[in-house]
Amino acid sequence: MRAMNLPNKLTIARIGMTGLFVAAMLLPAEGLIRTHFPLGKTLALGLFILASLTDWLDGWLARRHGLETTFGALMDPLADKVLVVAAFICFIEQPAMRGAPHDGPLVQAWMVLLIVAREFLVTGLRLVAREKGVVLKAERLGKHKTISQMVTIIFVLGGLAAREDWNCLGYECAKFDAMFWRLTLGLMFVVVAVTLWSGIAYLAKNRKLLLEHA
Secondary structure (H helix, E strand, O other), X not given: OOOOOHHHHHHHHHHHHHHHHHHHHOOOOOOHXXXXXXXXXXXXXXXXXXXXXXXXXXXXXXXXXXXXXXXXXXXXXXXXXXXXXXXXHHHHOOEEEOOEEEEEEOOOHHHHHHHHHHHHHHHHHHHHHHHOOOOOOOOHHHHHHHHHHHHHHHHHHHHHHHHHOOXXXXXXXXXXXXXXXXXXXXXXXXXXHHHHHHHHHHHHHOHHHHHHOO
16 A cells, blocks of 8 residues: 655645644633633634645645645645635634624624635536546636635734734724724625635636536
8 A cells, every 4th residue: 555645644734733723713711721722812823824834835745746646636625625614614603802702703604604605616616527537727816715815814813812812912902802803804805705706707617517517
């Protein structure tokens, strides 16, 4: 049995880091675990950045050393989507204002639903295309979508870390919360718009492939 190559090991590691990331994001505010991991949101931010770097590294290694495999072609984009979707779902669990969980979530569920739906649809289309021996390349709009999502996730994680782990960086927390929530809402509207636009454009461009299997 052939050993798994390094890029594929990094892909599997990214999935594992996603699990740790979710655990760090959802640590309870009180209790024994929290006393041992007081900087949960900071840890989550570090894990997300590290996992994102493995995404770049495994692709670079696979191309540079000719280590591309069918496993990697399937699992690498799947691992990316699991990481990104996990982050957005965890944001639903975060209160808009610190200490006020009943005032609503930091990110609305309908926004995350639209993002997840787009990812499922495009992934499904790519699987259909692969069965027909067609490789669908990433479009420019898709790259804009990815950049908008990554920037927003890192911003929100940074804001959560500042709010919950670093006492609002010395600012008055009520003002910090209000500014953080408004900026998060604005960025999420941008992400949803770009995500939907890229998804609709992608499906429209490849509609013939879809209609063949209708």
